[in-house]
Amino acid sequence: MPVVVQVSALGADADAQSRYHLSKKAADDVLRALPLRGAIVQPSVVYGPGGASAAMFDRMAAAPMLALPQSGRMPLQPVHLEDVIAGLVALVESPPAGLDTVAFVGPRPMGMADYLRQLRRVLGIAGPLPVLPLPTPLFKAGAGIAAHLPGRILDAETAAMLLRGNAAPADAFESLLRRPPRPVKDFVAPEQVQAQRSQAVLGVWLPVLRVALAAMWIWTAIVSFGLYPVADSYALLAQVGLTGVVATVALYGAALLDLLLGLLTLACPARWRRMMWLSQIALIGGYTALITVFLPVYWLHPYGPISKNLPVLAAIGLLWALEPAARLRR
Secondary structure, X not given: OOEEEEEOOOOOOOOOOOHHHHHHHHHHHHHHOOOOEEEEEEEOOEEOOOOHHHHHHHHHHHOOOEXXXXXXXXXXXXXXXXXXXXXXXXXXXXXXXXXEEEEEOOXXXXXXXXXXXXXXXHOOOOOOOOEEEEOHXXXXXXXXXXXXXOOOOOOHHHHHHHHHOEOOOOHHHHHHHOOOOOOHHHOOOHHHHHHHHHHHHHHHHHHHHHHHHHHHHHHHHHHHHHHOOHHHHHHHHHHOOOOHHHHHHHHHHHHHHHHHHHHHHHHOOHHHHHHHHHHHHHHHHHHHHHHHXXXXXXXXXXXXXXXXXXXXXXXXXXXXXXOOOOOOOO
């Protein structure tokens, strides 16, 4: 009798509604009608280092705060990738007499918020993870918008699957492994914790940093276009030797450049980003040098208008360093 191991999904049952679950169920039903040995494997949420979903959960765990539907109480039963592989190998080596359905799940169900808090502790990220309630209609609407974004993980169907929950008894899987499946606290190997923590934290804060820098450039442009008294701007330029038409060109030209850099910070094509960051470093460095020469008193200002350039330069340097190097053309 042929042996088949079908990797299905937890939730591919009579209550399935998403196209993903319905397609899995259709394949499962066909196999159940055939004279086969083996198993239909139904994993819960699978966590594997390097995977897109694991990276997403790591970033969520690293966030300072989250808003989740049902306050994050949706049941999950996360299972580690290596346990899934061990279970598949066991089924292939010793297939059941018939066609069994086996839920590949972690040792116990938990709410999504609890799962993320446990991951946070595993990654060694300090502080609690407050979870605010997010109205379900708003969550569904956000998932519909996310479906149109590049590299999306969330859409209307995955949102519905998440709201439904993803848990099942672990007895059959534990019997198959001949041991309990690993708990969340053992999901990340000790030697991988630092690297995964860094990736998770950067994944959360780099977008925030980019938006903050964009806001700085755009606000500087708005201020230079006239929100700050133009006469005072001309007075500052006169102190560095710029007057008349040259001062006007310098004032509004710099404002346009600031605006352009702000917009590019938000939407610069990937192939130009390294040059964009270098341009920002050069511009801020140039401003700092000019002020140091002509207006050194600003280094002594209690609000630190010039000394604050130093951490800004460091932040832009980090963004530049994290951009992948351009591939050489052959």
